[in-house]
Amino acid sequence: MTINNFVQEATKGKIDKVFTGEELDKRTTLILLNVVYFMANWTTKFQPRHEATFYSHIPRKTDMMTGNFYNLNYTNSKDWHAVGIPYRDAKTCMFIVLPKEKNGLEKVIQSMDYKMFMKCTKE
Structure with missing residues (x-):
């Protein structure tokens, strides 16, 4: 599983990409990543777009x-x-x-x- 696939799955598709590939190279030995999926209702709703x-x-x-x-x-x-x-x-x-x-x-x-x-x- 790639990092972007992990993030996409963990956030239920809300975040689909954290790396484009340009940030990483063969010298990269460790990536520490945490993903949180948070869903809650506002006290006061926003008006429609x-x-x-x-x-x-x-x-x-x-x-x-x-x-x-x-x-x-x-x-x-x-x-x-x-x-x-x-x-x-x-x-x-x-x-x-x-x-x-x-x-x-x-x-x-x-x-x-x-x-x-x-x-x-x-x-």
């Missing part, structure tokens, strides 16, 4: 899903904002972290650590 403008450095129309959320977990620091969107079980959230600075994503990624994780999940 519709086309809307996505604002970035080049605004464009794209399919997106929106919703009216009231019980979000919001926190921030001097460099980032984070919002946790809760799942129905009330124990699980999906956290989205965004940089405050334009083009600041790399800086935020480099600062991710246990302290940041705890700040996001405790507030």
Whole structure:
């Protein structure tokens, strides 16, 4: 079984490829890989997909899903904002972290650590 086949089977087809083959060569001696298949319902459902403008450095129309959320977990620091969107079980959230600075994503990624994780999940 190849790595991509394993991932595809473990995620029930939701992820079909983690390697293109270009990342690996004959010097590769070990690959440590973990796959999690997670399925849960949101506390508040998203609206069906519709086309809307996505604002970035080049605004464009794209399919997106929106919703009216009231019980979000919001926190921030001097460099980032984070919002946790809760799942129905009330124990699980999906956290989205965004940089405050334009083009600041790399800086935020480099600062991710246990302290940041705890700040996001405790507030």
